[in-house]
Amino acid sequence: MENQSCLSEFFLRGISGPPEQQKLFFGIFLCMYLITLTGNVLIILAIGSDPHLHTPMYFFLANLSLVDMGLTSSTVTKMLANVQTQHHTISYAGCLTQMYFYLMFGDLDSFFLAVMAYDRYVAICRPLHYSAVMSPRVCALLLALCWVLTHAVALTHTLLMAHLSFCVFGEIAHFFCDITPVLKLSCSDTHVNELVVFALGGTVLIVPFICIVISYIHIVSAILRIRTPGGAGKAFSTCSSHLCVVCVFYGTLFGTYLCPPSVASEKKDIVAAVVYTVVVPMLNPFIYSLRNKDMKRALRRLLSHGRVFSS
Known part of the structure; x- marks a missing residue:
């Protein structure tokens, strides 16, 4: 045994399989990664280029797209490089760095979804005070608070990990450096470390989820009181995209961490991590664009301007 100062690298087992399957996995994950980047970049550009979308809801959606790109890039790029080069090692410093960014971006996803739920609550339940409650200053403060809190949580886990000692050779049964x-x-x-993972991890997961549930309880209650024709449907349509993303995001997390462990727990964790870090960030742009008329209009305008500029 030697302490961490003598450890130079870990071995990432990745997604196991014969060479033919590895090539197939590489193609699939590369396509999904490129779709994720393209979709989220289009969302950010559409929001930035359309003045009608310069509202708190779309401000946080643009930041969510940025975080989704960071979450996927922090894990998938290293896996793709390992599969392509057949060199499945990661340095000790690289492992801690990857762990930090993965935790920070993953926690930001959870916090942003809670902030977006609060935004919908204010818009539907307190429409007359919306401009004052969700002012640019408040939005900036909420954004800064999310970044500071998630940075503190990720840094705490990373620093505690850095003080541990490891064996000379370590094989990580995953495709990235998860805790x-x-x-x-x-x-x-x-x-x-395990106590901190349980305490901070549970807090970061449960507290935003509770905030989302409370917000939607008030939202549903307010929508049911709407008596104007079509008013309830119009109010709920502004929340439908966000609600779909919340269901996919937390459904994956709860399915991973609340299911009882089994013999195939490692495979289950890898599959859940793929869904959480690759599939969900790829689906988010489609959910928000397909179920949102304003977003579809902005995307069509953006793409049409791109075609005119290229011609």
Whole structure:
């Protein structure tokens, strides 16, 4: 045994399979990654170029798209490089860096979804005070608070991990440096780390989810009181895209962490991580664009301007 100062790298097992399957996985994940980048970049450009979308809801949606790109890039790019080069190692410093960005972007996803739910609550339940409550200053403060809190959580986990000792050779049973697989390789006492993972991880997951549930309880209650023809449907349509993203996001997380462990828990965790870090960020732009008339209009305008400019 040697401490972490002598450890130079970890071995990422990745998604196991014969060479033919590895090539197939590389093609699939590369396509999904490019679709994710393209979709989220289009969302950001459409929001930035359309003055009608310069509202708090779309401001946070643009930031959510930026975070989704960061979440996918922090995990998938290294996996693609490993599959392409057949060199499945990651340096000790690189592992901690990847862990930090993965945790930060993943937590930001959860916080932004909660902030967007609060925005919808104010818009539907307190429409007369919306401009004052969701002013540009408040939006900037909420954005800064999300970044500061998630940075603090990710940095806490990373620094605690950096103080652990590891065996000379460590094989991570995952395709990126997630906390739990790395903790299993430690030669030190990991009780403090596990306690912090349980406390902070549970807080970051549960508190935003509770805020979302409370917001939607008030939203549904307000919508049911609307008596004007079509008013209830119009009010709910402004929340439908966000609600779909929340269901996919938290459904994946709860399916991963609340299901009882089994013999195939490692495979289950890898599949859930793929859904969480690759599939969900890829689907978010489609959900928001297909179920939102304003977004579809802005995307059509953006793409038509692009065609005119290219011609």
